[in-house]
Amino acid sequence: MADLSGKVAVITGAASGIGLAGVETFVEAGAKVIAADIQDEKGRALEARFGTDKVRYIHCDVMDLAELEALMDGAVSHFGKIDVVWNNAGSGGTPATVEELDEEGYDMTMDLLLKQVFFGTKYAVERMKESGGGAIINTSSISALEAGWAPITYSVAKIGVAHFSRIAAAQVAKYKIRVNAILPGFIATSIFGASLGMSREVADQMAEMLAQQGGSMQPAGRTGQGKDIAEMAAFLASDAAEFITGSQFTVDGGITVGPRHSWDETAGGPVLEALGITPEQAEQMAAAMQAQK
Numbered sequence: 001m002a003d004l005s006g007k008v009a010v011i012t013g014a015a016s017g018i019g020l021a022g023v024e025t026f027v028e029a030g031a032k033v034i035a036a037d038i039q040d041e042k043g044r045a046l047e048a049r050f051g052t053d054k055v056r057y058i059h060c061d062v063m064d065l066a067e068l069e070a071l072m073d074g075a076v077s078h079f080g081k082i083d084v085v086w087n088n089a090g091s092g093g094t095p096a097t098v099e100e101l102d103e104e105g106y107d108m109t110m111d112l113l114l115k116q117v118f119f120g121t122k123y124a125v126e127r128m129k130e131s132g133g134g135a136i137i138n139t140s141s142i143s144a145l146e147a148g149w150a151p152i153t154y155s156v157a158k159i160g161v162a163h164f165s166r167i168a169a170a171q172v173a174k175y176k177i178r179v180n181a182i183l184p185g186f187i188a189t190s191i192f193g194a195s196l197g198m199s200r201e202v203a204d205q206m207a208e209m210l211a212q213q214g215g216s217m218q219p220a221g222r223t224g225q226g227k228d229i230a231e232m233a234a235f236l237a238s239d240a241a242e243f244i245t246g247s248q249f250t251v252d253g254g255i256t257v258g259p260r261h262s263w264d265e266t267a268g269g270p271v272l273e274a275l276g277i278t279p280e281q282a283e284q285m286a287a288a289m290q291a292q293k
């Protein structure tokens with residue numbers, strides 16, 4: 001487990017999923033955490049759970065740049081400084097294809113997933129450089145690497161997050177500030193239900209179902225948990241990662257290593273797929289041909 005003793009961390013999207021796991025993991029590692037979200041009831045419950053000496057909740061809609069800047073000031077006034085900022089809040093954004101796209105959906109998605117990372121980083125840097133350095137972590141996605149994991153606008157915003165993190169890292173290294181991106185794979189959280197328009201309550205239940213049922217999609221044999229991403233974030237936030245900046249970390253249980261047959265012997269390869277037959281049927285056909293000889 002990473003050591004975050006004495007560090008003050010700001011985590012956005014902290015009321016649910018990956019961000020919530022971040023709060024739990026960072027507190028366990030010894031950090032004081034400013035938890036930011038728009039789900040106020042869940043956010044305040046974090047203060048009650050951990051105590052306000054360890055976790056303070058601040059309402060912050062990351063799409064509102066005044067609120068985002070006030071969040072950083074709130075962290076300094078509550079806990080005296082900022083060592084870590086994890087720009088993590090997000091949702092699925094517009095589901096539109098390139099043909100269906102409208103300007104409103106595009107702007108909303110880019111503002112939520114990309115613009116807030118630009119400005120969350122800018123506001124963090126302004127404060128971190130005063131205090132001698134820090135670590136910034138931005139949540140990207142495997143949809144930045146491959147088509148098919150998320151809608152087009154979300155995916156393009158997330159490759160923007162990853163590339164922004166590299167260039168920003170180069171620009172702020174002189175202040176001893178590190179910037180890295182994490183690319184989570186298929187993580188069982190409420191984002192999927194919420195993106196389908198379900199109530200948060202139902203989306204939370206769906207997250208639990210995904211945790212039970214999504215295991216066969218990746219070589220690791222189980223769906224990712226928020227904790228899997230939070231552990232990587234805690235490491236990147238820690239002094240043990242002092243030499244790591246401008247990098248992208250895929251945490252996906254191997255889901256992007258290659259097509260299913262590359263890691264699952266029971267899955268047919270591309271030839272069988274093209275023929276539309278299962279490995280079992282291929283074996284039966286081969287046996288029948290042998291018998292005819």
Ligand SMILES: NC(=O)c1ccc[n+]([C@@H]2O[C@H](COP(=O)([O-])OP(=O)(O)OC[C@H]3O[C@@H](n4cnc5c(N)ncnc54)[C@H](O)[C@@H]3O)[C@@H](O)[C@H]2O)c1
Pocket residue numbers: 012013014015016017018019036037038039060061062063088089090091112139140141142183184185186187188189190191192194
């Ligand atoms: N779950 C996955 O499979 C997955 C994969 C790749 C990337 N991600 C990314 O991980 C991050 C966290 O998502 P999650 O899966 O934990 O989903 P989640 O829905 O469980 O949590 C997202 C949190 O962000 C908050 N949020 C949404 N809009 C906000 C806003 N405008 N201001 C402040 N907070 C806001 C929500 O209230 C929620 O608490 C997102 O950036 C998401 O794109 C998730």
